[in-house]
Amino acid sequence: GNSVTQMEGPVTLSEEAFLTINCTYTATGYPSLFWYVQYPGEGLQLLLKATKADDKGSNKGFEATYRKETTSFHLEKGSVQVSDSAVYFCALSDRTGNTPLVFGKGTRLSVIA
Amino acid sequence: GAGVSQTPSNKVTEKGKYVELRCDPISGHTALYWYRQSLGQGPEFLIYFQGTGAADDSGLPNDRFFAVRPEGSVSTLKIQRTERGDSAVYLCASSLIGLGNEQFFGPGTRLTVL
Numbered sequence: 001g002n003s004v005t006q007m008e009g010p011v012t013l014s015e016e017a018f019l020t021i022n023c024t025y026t027a028t029g030y031p032s033l034f035w036y037v038q039y040p041g042e043g044l045q046l047l048l049k050a051t052k053a054d055d056k057g058s059n060k061g062f063e064a065t066y067r068k069e070t071t072s073f074h075l076e077k078g079s080v081q082v083s084d085s086a087v088y089f090c091a092l093s094d095r096t097g098n099t100p101l102v103f104g105k106g107t108r109l110s111v112i113a
Numbered sequence: 114g115a116g117v118s119q120t121p122s123n124k125v126t127e128k129g130k131y132v133e134l135r136c137d138p139i140s141g142h143t144a145l146y147w148y149r150q151s152l153g154q155g156p157e158f159l160i161y162f163q164g165t166g167a168a169d170d171s172g173l174p175n176d177r178f179f180a181v182r183p184e185g186s187v188s189t190l191k192i193q194r195t196e197r198g199d200s201a202v203y204l205c206a207s208s209l210i211g212l213g214n215e216q217f218f219g220p221g222t223r224l225t226v227l
Contacts, residue, residue: 004155036218042220043116043117043204043218043219043220043221044156044204044206044218045218046215046216046217049215089155089156091155099161099169100146100148100158100161100169100172101146101148101156101158101206101216102158103155103156103157104155105153105154105155106153106154106155
């Protein structure tokens with residue numbers, strides 16, 4: 001079945017540091033890939049997505065590129081801020097239509113000033 | 114407009130009791146999903162509705178769990194004979210129908226079974 005594996009946290013970075021959170025997936029066919037973020041005390045929010053190979057999703061300075069050859073969708077940001085402290089979830093959905101998301105376990109990021 | 118809302122935000126119950134969790138999706142969203150998130154884990158799929166019917170209930174862990182969406186809008190997740198292992202945050206999400214459409218999540222209901 002489909003699955004998502006992401007790097008375990010917690011990750012602690014200083015402000016303005018470079019961020020990478022690794023995510024790899026196993027899926028039949030060609031899934032859509034997502035990064036969701038959960039800020040403290042808030043619900044899950046879509047951060048970015050990519051629906052086909054080599055697509056790059058981007059939002060709020062975060063980027064992730066859909067790499068079919070390595071089955072990866074790593075999240076990156078060049079300069080993190082304290083406000084980026086949150087839990088980040090990588091997820092996939094089957095491209096056949098509206099299907100449930102399969103999530104990774106989440107990576108907690110703490111950014112310190 | 115309003116987002117997805119869930120009530121109650123917290124529910125504490127005793128082992129063996131029956132609970133109902135409610136989800137109000139975004140108006141016009143035909144697709145509705147229930148997920149369960151245990152501590153330190155990502156959300157896990159429970160059931161998916163397209164309109165009034167359950168299109169996929171393969172994630173329901175056993176027959177103590179049941180969900181309805183009688184008018185294609187509000188949904189209720191029902192758990193009978195609750196067990197301590199049912200303690201988790203129950204998340205609801207809704208979306209438009211179509212490939213790759215974003216699922217919008219509610220704030221969740223934290224269920225604690227004593």
